[in-house]
Amino acid sequence: MQKTALLFGLLFLSLIGAQAQSFTFRGLDKSPMDMAYYPDDYAHDRKFAPDKIGTDKAMIRITYSRPAKNGREIFGTKLAPYGKVWRVGANEAPEIKFYQDVTFGGKKIKAGTYALLAIPNETAWTLILSSDVDQWGAYSYNEALDVARVTVPVQKSDTVIENFAIQFAKKDAKTATMYLGWDTVMVAVPVLF
Template identity: 85%
Template sequence: MKKTGLLFGFLLLAIAGANAQTFRGLDKSPMDMAYYPDDYAHDRKFAPAKIGTDKAMVRITYSRPAKNGREIFGTKLAPYGKVWRVGANEAPEIKFYQDVTFGDKKVKAGNYALLAIPTEKEWTLILSSDVDQWGAYSYNEALDVARVTVPVQKLDTVLENFSIQFAKKDAKTATLSMGWDTTLVTVPVSF
């Protein structure tokens, strides 16, 4: 009986060990999503009257790194003159639900990586067909779909976490804003 009980105990431990699940720790740069119209997915579920007949036009999925007292632009984090992933972790993915004009460039509906080449005075925003890339380490200029240059604006206060959002400009245009630290860039997106 003692041998059977001991064998049964070892068997339970072996099964428990085989089924043990370990999880990664929390990411320092949590993911976020920006829609136009703003909060489209939330309102579609919880406030359908608010969106009425509006359809999603564009969505960006990105990671939100924090400043944490660091210098951001022109450093190793976001070097001037080099391709940067616009955020952290994977390059952000922008999905256009219909053909758009991004800045002054016509872009077909679809999914693209959103990258940038920041400088002190302007950013070159890049839409690349190379989605699912970590950072911008595998960036290939031949896969660029569009490039748009926009001026840098200075914020009056520090924005602790990198953020992206859309705002309605007029009936057919939204403004895509990206900000971090005291830097802000905007680009029109017309539908």
């Protein structure tokens, strides 16, 4: 009886081991995820240079995917069509978290987490903060869930930005600017704390 139980136990373990050995992870996503903080590089400095941040606290965090240009035309094409809602990057719609109430491009926004979308055009973008944070791309976009819309002018970058990027720059103690850029296009949004 003990031999039979031992035999079944070994058989069971070998089956589990065979399944574990046959598992393979899927490949890397073409659009790696990134995060931008304000103050800029807050998470990195908090761990590796705490004296650099002093008493600063995180005020904004954006989680987004960074697609690459790869020689393609970007804006006004299938990738980011003019006049249509775009997910601002790739994969899931980016999530922007405000740790406190802010004024985003002139609109008062309560602390919380929102999806960040845009309607790009040649001369201006309309940035959208939506309460629908669990959406893939902008395929299920619902205008009724908009929290705010802000229109900002397009600026031309001096150099080509190969990977879509979002970054913050401090203007003064109460103001920052959020920059979004890809290809030769850049937009800037003022954020007041």
